[in-house]
Amino acid sequence: MNKYVLLQAPKAEGDYAAPIEIIDNANAIGKGRVEDRIQAGYIHIGWIESDLRIPELKAGLEYYWRQRVEEAYKLFQHIAYDASSYLMK
Numbered sequence: 017m018n019k020y021v022l023l024q025a026p027k028a029e030g031d032y033a034a035p036i037e038i039i040d041n042a043n044a045i046g047k048g049r050v051e052d053r054i055q056a057g058y059i060h061i062g063w064i065e066s067d068l069r070i071p072e073l074k075a076g077l078e079y080y081w082r083q084r085v086e087e088a089y090k091l092f093q094h095i096a097y098d099a100s101s102y103l104m105k
Contacts, residue, residue: 018042020064020073021050026057036061038070 025034040046
């Protein structure tokens with residue numbers, strides 16, 4: 017089981033949220049990344065324990081967002097096709 021650190025980037029003025037980074041700090045490189053982010057103003061917000069690797073965790077956390085983006089893209093393509101067909105008449 018892997019234990020990952022969750023760090024949230026500093027929020028810019030007027031922003032509602034900021035990105036969250038998942039870091040594996042099991043080795044010296046990961047620990048260094050955590051230290052660098054903390055020094056840059058990131059805030060420790062928690063831990064995740066999982067057998068999954070970071071890319072798999074991100075894909076799962078972003079699943080619904082990606083689905084909505086794909087639906088919006090398909091809708092845009094449909095509208096663009098209809099507009100193009102209308103203009104060609």
